[in-house]
Amino acid sequence: MNLPETTIERLSLYRRVLLSYKYFEKPYVFSHDLARAIKVKPVQVRKDLMLIGFTGSTSNGYSVVKLIEQIDKSLKFRNVQKVALVGLSTIGGATELYLGSDENAFDIVACFLMHEETRSVKMDYPVYGIEKIPEIVKDQEITIAVLAMPPEFAQNICDILIMSGIKAILNLCSTILEVPENILVKDIDFITYLEKMSFLSNPNVKR
Amino acid sequence: MNLPETTIERLSLYRRVLLSYKYFEKPYVFSHDLARAIKVKPVQVRKDLMLIGFTGSTSNGYSVVKLIEQIDKSLKFRNVQKVALVGLSTIGGATELYLGSDENAFDIVACFLMHEETRSVKMDYPVYGIEKIPEIVKDQEITIAVLAMPPEFAQNICDILIMSGIKAILNLCSTILEVPENILVKDIDFITYLEKMSFLSNPNVKR
DNA sequence: TAGATTGTTAATCGATTAACAATC
DNA sequence: TAGATTGTTAATCGATTAACAATC
Secondary structure, eight states, X not given: OOOOHHHHHHHHHHHHHHHHHHHTTOOEEOHHHHHHHHTXXXXXXXXXXXXXXXXXXXXXXXXXXXXXXXXXXHXXXXXXXXXXXXXXXXXXXXXXXTTXXXXXXXXXXXXXXXXXXXXXXXXXXXXXXXXXXXXXXXXXXXXXXXXXXXXXXHHHHHHHHHHTTOOEEEEOSSSOOOOOTTSEEEEOOHHHHHHHHHHXXXXXXXX | OOOOXXXXXXXXXXXXXXXXXXXXXXXXXXXXXXXXXXXSOHHHHHHHHHHTTOOOBTTTBEEHHHHHHHHHHHTTTTSOEEEEEESHHHHHHHHHTTTTOTTSSEEXXXXXXXXXXXXXXXXXXXXXXXXXXXXXXXXXXXXXXXXXXXXXXXXXXXXXXXXXXXXXXXXXXXXXXXXXXXXXXXXXXXXXXXXXXXXXXXXXXXO
């Protein structure tokens, strides 16, 4: 089953909304409930659920518990991947943004920092120097890395991560990384986003 | 002139590549140079430049200096917008990721933190408690905010930012914000991205 | 000239959404 | 039944890219 990437992203969002429904013991949702929660159209929700082969009823809508199960199965969320944070800013961020929740379909298991002095930071995750990357990544079978550091170090650390067995990189450095084609990279370029917002929020630009 | 959002993002990337060309005093680029640098096809580059009405020559390609000027003009980069960071993790990130460079088309002028104890952090930008948001945002005419904090605080702080005059929010909290329709929000949801990578890097999933 | 490159149209691709039959 | 909702096809929309004439 080959899901569009946009659908995969929305399934992750639906799932979190559904988990809060489950928490409040609401047994059913309609497509317009999910749609409102993540700001899309109800037909989009139904199309997405169609793609993972999930069906509801015209009277009650969708079963919350069963839909969570179906999303978990479709996105293989039983097979939780291990994540390493690389770079100081990722750590505060991960803690502050609640990336460590055990409801997420990934598990942050290690941090790697560049500078000797920063290793004293007290954290929710074990903190190592970057020279430990090969050992820890291999031992723990970490597959995903979040990369945040000054751009001039990014390619070098990226190479080390890949040699150590990392399969996917969430790249927060505003740098284009050179990687083998079997490695997945998602670039989050804050400079680009801020410049785009700068342009779009200019009162002279009508949208 | 109404530019597609994808083109706006690429123009920001081209611009940074061009700045490095300028730094090394390379006077001209071909479309395939820019294409390789940001990993798109040359025809994409030519199409983008066509949209901002910039032309090159078949012999030399494009003038680096003139193209930077044209992008700056098209994206109104002379009118630099002021940015506030809200939440601890944004600060380390901004410093580490070099968001403070004066070559960018935005200017980080303030940080706001939630917790009393964190205000002692030594930073590149002035640091205030969140209760100062209305005063500082108005006085300094800050238009863009980067929001990173535990999700349960996000909507409240978002409301305060908007009341204070913020026009655009880069939202790093994994929360859907309710905002008036004239406010621009870009969501960067790390949970979604990590779950998507978790799925896509699963060896059972063929792409 | 031959070869490389630009500029631009038309075709294609991928995703969203309108429309509507089927269901409860 | 009437009304709300689901499931699905076909139309639409937006962005990328193939194709190719024009230029140097």
